[in-house]
Amino acid sequence: MRIKWLYTAPLILGAGSFAWAAPQGSAKDGKAVYDHSCKSCHGMNGEGNESLAKMMHAKILPLGSKEVQAKSDAELKKDITEGVGKMPAVKNLSVKQVDDLVAFIRSLAKK
Numbered sequence: 001m002r003i004k005w006l007y008t009a010p011l012i013l014g015a016g017s018f019a020w021a022a023p024q025g026s027a028k029d030g031k032a033v034y035d036h037s038c039k040s041c042h043g044m045n046g047e048g049n050e051s052l053a054k055m056m057h058a059k060i061l062p063l064g065s066k067e068v069q070a071k072s073d074a075e076l077k078k079d080i081t082e083g084v085g086k087m088p089a090v091k092n093l094s095v096k097q098v099d100d101l102v103a104f105i106r107s108l109a110k111k
């Protein structure tokens with residue numbers, strides 16, 4: 001038993017630190033980009049700007065809703081950079097900014 005632990009513990013710890021090191025966006029940096037480029041339509045916390053949605057004849061789902069959260073990171077990135085439905089593509093975002101925005105959107109998930 002004791003010997004087995006000697007083997008497995010480093011494996012578990014190793015996997016944990018690998019997950020930490022995996023590249024991923026920063027929700028904190030994403031918030032700054034969001035405030036600048038998305039907030040006017042999507043609201044302070046992604047809840048959606050209702051009067052603007054009416055004006056655009058669009059339905060803006062809360063970004064934290066399970067419908068939006070069910071999308072993959074790749075889909076979210078595509079929606080942002082190429083546009084989706086009535087939303088125009090958001091131009092001039094760096095790859096990092098898009099990663100950060102996805103991290104920020106994930107941080108809005110309803111718990």
Ligand code: HEC
Nearest residue numbers: 037038041058059060061068079080084085086087090101
């Ligand atoms: C001009 C207003 C406007 C701006 C600016 C805008 N959006 Fe949107 N967004 C919309 C509308 C309207 C929709 C709904 C589109 C539809 O389904 O017709 C939408 C949909 C989305 C969706 C898909 C949600 C779903 O229903 O699956 C994501 C993700 C999203 N926006 C993220 C962003 C991010 C991130 C930014 C900033 C980089 C941004 N949007 C900027 C108006 C906007």
